[in-house]
Amino acid sequence: MGASPQTILTTQRLVLRRWQESDRQPFAEMNADPRVMEFFPNRLTREQSDRLVDRIEAGFGQHGFGLCAAELRSDHSFLGFIGLSVPNFVAHFTPCVEIGWRLPARFWGQGYATEGARAIARYAFDSLNLDSLVSFTTEQNIRSRRVMERIGMTFNPADSFDHPNLPEGHLLRRHVLYRLRPNEFARP
Numbered sequence: 001m002g003a004s005p006q007t008i009l010t011t012q013r014l015v016l017r018r019w020q021e022s023d024r025q026p027f028a029e030m031n032a033d034p035r036v037m038e039f040f041p042n043r044l045t046r047e048q049s050d051r052l053v054d055r056i057e058a059g060f061g062q063h064g065f066g067l068c069a070a071e072l073r074s075d076h077s078f079l080g081f082i083g084l085s086v087p088n089f090v091a092h093f094t095p096c097v098e099i100g101w102r103l104p105a106r107f108w109g110q111g112y113a114t115e116g117a118r119a120i121a122r123y124a125f126d127s128l129n130l131d132s133l134v135s136f137t138t139e140q141n142i143r144s145r146r147v148m149e150r151i152g153m154t155f156n157p158a159d160s161f162d163h164p165n166l167p168e169g170h171l172l173r174r175h176v177l178y179r180l181r182p183n184e185f186a187r188p
């Protein structure tokens, strides 16, 4: 049987696809989890989480790509998102396309984020013909930085920046930026 039209990519263990109504409940639960949201200024309410799904889906219409809903192939568990987004703030590296990920905590530690991110980076370079990707996070978010490093992204301390949407003095304001170019990327 062929892949559903909603499917964007499949990997060994994952399906990366457009969003479905049934994703909203587990997505809201993930966005309300303090472990998942440790490096974000706020956890999300159900309404904020739903609005994020709406914005992500609108972004697919606008750009032709976006943060994909991730699903386990084995039992269809909802796995959060892995995909691409266009930052809506101005900084020294914008405009750009960011690669990002957010998974429910019970699915951490199994390589799912790295597996999905590698496939998304290959898709960004080989199918969308993008010539670079960035990823950024708070300095302290070591788990996410490790995903960036595992997919071959490079960190230059001179690229670090204060996130313009966070006030001066905010604990999460300082961000690190990682970059990836097609010729640096070890294709899966």
Ligand SMILES: CC(C)(COP(=O)(O)OP(=O)(O)OC[C@H]1O[C@@H](n2cnc3c(N)ncnc32)[C@H](O)[C@@H]1OP(=O)(O)O)[C@@H](O)C(=O)NCCC(=O)NCCS
Residues within 6 Å of the ligand: 035, 036, 037, 039, 100, 101, 102, 103, 104, 107, 108, 109, 110, 111, 112, 113, 114, 115, 136, 137, 138, 141, 143, 144, 146, 147, 150
């Ligand atoms: C960032 C985040 C996606 C990382 O998840 P993760 O599960 O640590 O990342 P990976 O999928 O790459 O898994 C790597 C871990 O799985 C282990 N692993 C197990 N099986 C593996 C496999 N088959 N392949 C690769 N790694 C495997 C690795 O050893 C590694 O464990 P370690 O961190 O203890 O060394 C997750 O912590 C998260 O969703 N955080 C909250 C949201 C967030 O901060 N997002 C980023 C904002 S910029």
